[in-house]
Structures are given as structure tokens and as C-alpha cells.
Amino acid sequence: MIELDGAVVTAYAPGETRRGAERVVTLLGPVTATLTERRVAVVGANGSGKSTLARLLNGLTLPSAGAVRVDGLDTARDGAAVRRRVGFLFTDPDAQVVMPTPVEDVALSLRRLGVPARERDARAREALARVGLESRADLPVRALSGGQRQLLALAAVLATEPAVLVCDEPTTLLDLRWRRVVDALLADLPQQVVQVTHDLDAAARADRVLVVDGGLVVHDGAPGPALEAYRALMAVDDAAEVVTPARGRHTGVTTSRAEDDLA
Numbered sequence: 001m002i003e004l005d006g007a008v009v010t011a012y013a014p015g016e017t018r019r020g021a022e023r024v025v026t027l028l029g030p031v032t033a034t035l036t037e038r039r040v041a042v043v044g045a046n047g048s049g050k051s052t053l054a055r056l057l058n059g060l061t062l063p064s065a066g067a068v069r070v071d072g073l074d075t076a077r078d079g080a081a082v083r084r085r086v087g088f089l090f091t092d093p094d095a096q097v098v099m100p101t102p103v104e105d106v107a108l109s110l111r112r113l114g115v116p117a118r119e120r121d122a123r124a125r126e127a128l129a130r131v132g133l134e135s136r137a138d139l140p141v142r143a144l145s146g147g148q149r150q151l152l153a154l155a156a157v158l159a160t161e162p163a164v165l166v167c168d169e170p171t172t173l174l175d176l177r178w179r180r181v182v183d184a185l186l187a188d189l190p191q192q193v194v195q196v197t198h199d200l201d202a203a204a205r206a207d208r209v210l211v212v213d214g215g216l217v218v219h220d221g222a223p224g225p226a227l228e229a230y231r232a233l234m235a236v237d238d239a240a241e242v243v244t245p246a247r248g249r250h251t252g253v254t255t256s257r258a259e260d261d262l263a
């Protein structure tokens, strides 16, 4: 179970004020929510705060105020234990695949987990087989397609047997074929999956959808009404874009508070 308890994320604005002090901007929150559903989707405009919310869930980002807990473990106090429970899949597999071959990359995840050296190779191959990459285990990673590299990143995360998987736009860089493969694998996982996505079909399959706008969760509920609310929000943005085309897509009516603060 994931609990966000009045969680706020702030950051220093780039540059300094005239008095020499850095300005603090609110990127997200306060957000209060308890996530128990098996499949949770997070949708929202570019820059609305979705990645910030996702990163809070495994302690990649810590709250500046409030708290985030996973199965009672506080991400600020028990970071290492939280990261063992919550796996994270990035949009770009190249951000997380670091070893020359798939089997070595998964074995590295297992090493970090403390799995003895003699068990790593077999377990890494098992993990690769779960995502259909067994025949690619010893190829150079650069010989894999973008879709295969995302499967490798997924295998490396799943090998650590997390209780929860947080995915930040895991299919955004993939073509339709690979998107379907990754979607199907994610759908079959026994774990709780929290997925940030711009793919509204994927969001529609979730049990619960959080709509983020301007650093706040502005709608939270079943996919039908949540996606309707999101589409309405985007329609307002479209209208603003027509009136003020030079200002860009998300600066017309529904600005993020970070953008407001930085303006």
C-alpha cells in the first residue's frame, strides 16, 4: 500500500532573485492519497508533475513537506528498504541499462540485491526469459532494438522481485508493436503497477486514474470519469492555444505552478 500524506515537492528556481536568495517553487502537492489498487494510472499534460509524483513513490524524490509511505516504510527515513519494495521503470531504457550484455545487466541488479555470484547468471537468464529475451541474453545491448532494450530494463527491475512497479511513460518511445508487448507484460504482472502514461487506452484499463494538473491531483477515480475530466482539461488548453498560439500548448490557461512561479 502506498500512502501520500500531504506530500509536497519544492525545488529551487533556476537563477537567483535580485537579493541573492534562490527562489523556491512548488512542483507538486500537497497530494494526499492511498493507493491500494492493482493498476493505477497517472495522466496529465507535459510538465504537470506526473514524473515528480512517480519519483516520490520510491524515494527517487523526497517530499519537502508531508510524507510518503510504502507498506508503512517512510521514503525519507527508510529509503533503501523502500527501493527494495518499489521498482522503477524509466521512459528511456538507456537511462537504466548500463552493462554490455543483457545477462550482465540483469545480473548487476541481482548483485545490488545481494544475490550470491553463483546464482546470478541462472536467475538473470530466467528473468530475461520472462520477457522473451532469452535468445538475446549474450548479445551486445547495442544490437537490441529500442523495444527489446525496454524489455531488458523491465527484466532487470523484475529480477529484484519488487512488490510494486512504478513506470514513468514506459511505452512513450516505442512503436505500436513494442507498446503492445510491454503493455501485455505489465498487464500480467502480479505486482501493483503505478503507470504514468500519455496513452489513454492504457489508462482506461487501470483500476484508478489520477489526473495531475499544475502540480495537483485534480481528479482521482475510476477511468471513465477521470479520463473525461482529463479530456475536458485538454480541450480548455486547445482553446487557449487557438487564442494565444505564440504562448505554447500549456501556458495559455492551465499553467503548472512551476511555470507560474518562474514566469
Ligand SMILES: Nc1ncnc2c1ncn2[C@@H]1O[C@H](COP(=O)(O)OP(=O)(O)OP(=O)(O)O)[C@@H](O)[C@H]1O
Binding pocket: 011, 012, 013, 014, 027, 044, 045, 046, 047, 048, 049, 050, 051, 052, 053, 256, 258, 259
Ligand atoms: N529539479 C527541478 N527544478 C525546477 N523545476 C523542476 C525540477 N524538476 C521538474 N521541474 C519542473 O516541474 C514541473 C513538473 O515536472 P514533471 O517532470 O514532474 O512533469 P511531467 O508531468 O512528468 O511532464 P512530462 O509529461 O513532460 O514528462 C515542470 O514544469 C518541470 O519543468
